[in-house]
Structure formats: C-alpha cells, structure tokens
Amino acid sequence: MADSESDFNLKVVLVSFKQCLNEAEEVQLDHYLAGWKGLIRFLNSLGAIFSFISKDVVTKVQIMEGLCGGPGREHYSTLQSMVAYEVGHKLVDLERRACHPDSGCRTVLRLHRALRWLQLFLEGLRTSPEDASTATLCTESYNASLAAFHPWIVRRAVTVAFCTLPTRRAFLEAMNVGPPEKAVEMLGEALPFIERVYSISQKLYAEHALLGLP
Numbered sequence: 687m688a689d690s691e692s693d694f695n696l697k698v699v700l701v702s703f704k705q706c707l708n709e710a711e712e713v714q715l716d717h718y719l720a721g722w723k724g725l726i727r728f729l730n731s732l733g734a735i736f737s738f739i740s741k742d743v744v745t746k747v748q749i750m751e752g753l754c755g756g757p758g759r760e761h762y763s764t765l766q767s768m769v770a771y772e773v774g775h776k777l778v779d780l781e782r783r784a785c786h787p788d789s790g791c792r793t794v795l796r797l798h799r800a801l802r803w804l805q806l807f808l809e810g811l812r813t814s815p816e817d818a819s820t821a822t823l824c825t826e827s828y829n830a831s832l833a834a835f836h837p838w839i840v841r842r843a844v845t846v847a848f849c850t851l852p853t854r855r856a857f858l859e860a861m862n863v864g865p866p867e868k869a870v871e872m873l874g875e876a877l878p879f880i881e882r883v884y885s886i887s888q889k890l891y892a893e894h895a896l897l898g899l900p
C-alpha cells in the first residue's frame with residue numbers, strides 16, 4: 687500500500703462512527719461523513735483499480751457536504767432531521783429520479799448500503815482463519831449486501847477488482863493499530879458501533895419506506 691497512507695489508522699475512522707450517535711441516538715451527519723472520508727483514504731491506497739469505487743463514494747460525500755453546508759443546512763445536522771425535512775417538503779424522488787435526483791435521502795441510502803458491506807467484510811476479517819482469502823471474504827460480504835442493488839456490469843468489475851486485494855494479514859497490518867492480533871481486538875471493540883449506526887439508519891429508512899429509493 688502507498689507510503690502516503692502510512693498514517694492511516696482504521697481505529698480513528700471507526701471511532702467517527704461511534705461519535706455519530708448523539709444522546710437521542712440520532713445519526714450526526716458530520717461524523718458520518720468524516721467516517722466515510724477516512725474510508726476513502728484507505729480505498730485510494732488500494733490502487734487505481736479501485737478508483738471507480740472511490741470516485742463514486744467521493745461524489746456522494748460531496749453531495750452530502752453540499753447539502754450540509756448549503757442554504758438548508760439546519761435541516762442536515764442529523765439523518766433524522768434530514769429525512770423529516772426532505773420527506774416533509776417532498777424533496778425526495780420516490781418512484782424514479784426526476785426533480786430531486788441527488789436528494790440527501792437517496793445519497794445516504796447508497797452509503798448506508800455500503801456500510802453494511804463494510805460491517806460484514808470487517809467482521810469476516812476479524813473472525814476468519816489466518817489464511818482466509820480476502821477476495822472470498824469481500825465477495826461474500828458484497829453478495830450479502832450491495833450486489834443486490836448493482837447491475838451485472840458493476841458486479842463483474844467489482845469481482846475482478848477483489849482479486850487484487852492484499853492478504854488478510856496485510857489488511858490487518860494496514861489498519862495501523864499494531865500487530866494483527868491487536869487489529870482483530872480493535873475490530874471486536876469498534877464493529878458494534880458501526881452495527882448500531884447501521885441498524886438505527888435502517889429502521890429510520892424502513893419507517894419512512896425509503897429503502898428502495900431510485
């Protein structure tokens with residue numbers, strides 16, 4: 687992995703997701719986006735073959751930063767306030783992308799689905815044997831999450847990219863939290879926070895029938 691990423695520390699990134707939740711268990715968008723920006727740095731370090739994925743995440747984070755810093759910014763402090771605002775003011779395309787192609791609700795939905803992939807992949811890394819194939823772990827977590835929402839051509843490109851992934855040991859070392867055993871321990875502590883953010887967001891989107899936004 688690239689030297690410029692040598693200060694990457696996955697623990698710091700995962701802590702952003704811990705900080706996401708306020709006392710009312712609402713998802714604070716600034717911390718959520720900070721977590722994604724940290725993940726983008728890691729993705730960039732994996733090489734050019736992952737750049738089509740990285741570009742898509744960057745675009746989505748930029749859309750959200752535009753909304754969070756735009757004229758309606760007071761409605762974009764939490765996921766809950768954003769959903770209430772956009773749904774309440776009919777700012778979400780429900781059937782097909784039309785008047786509001788880049789609503790906050792549809793943009794976060796894509797990141798939310800990807801967070802499920804991340805949770806499954808990191809859980810796979812944590813619990814798998816030392817010689818486990820990261821391509822297999824990645825494919826399994828992808829098939830159990832994002833794949834259902836992607837067309838054939840994207841699924842194909844992603845599967846090819848997975849074959850270039852580093853080994854499980856290299857991944858654990860790249861987390862920069864010490865030896866592989868320490869990284870496994872850190873994942874055990876941090877993954878419940880990702881899981882919590884994911885399940886709160888999932889419940890919110892389900893309650894508003896937003897899980898299938900085009």
Ligand SMILES: CCCCCCCC/C=C\CCCCCCCC(=O)N[C@@H](COP(=O)(O)O)[C@H](O)/C=C/CCCCCCCCCCCCC
Pocket residue numbers: 696725726728729732738739742743796797799800803804824828832835840844857858860861900
């Ligand atoms: C030391 C270990 C740390 C692991 C950290 C991994 C960091 C990974 C960072 C990001 C994960 C990928 C996020 C993918 C977001 C995909 C969002 C999406 O579904 N976009 C599609 C739909 O958007 P719209 O067209 O409706 O606007 C878009 O069409 C997709 C485009 C590109 C393909 C995305 C494939 C996602 C594959 C997920 C696996 C990433 C593999 C990373 C390897 C570690």
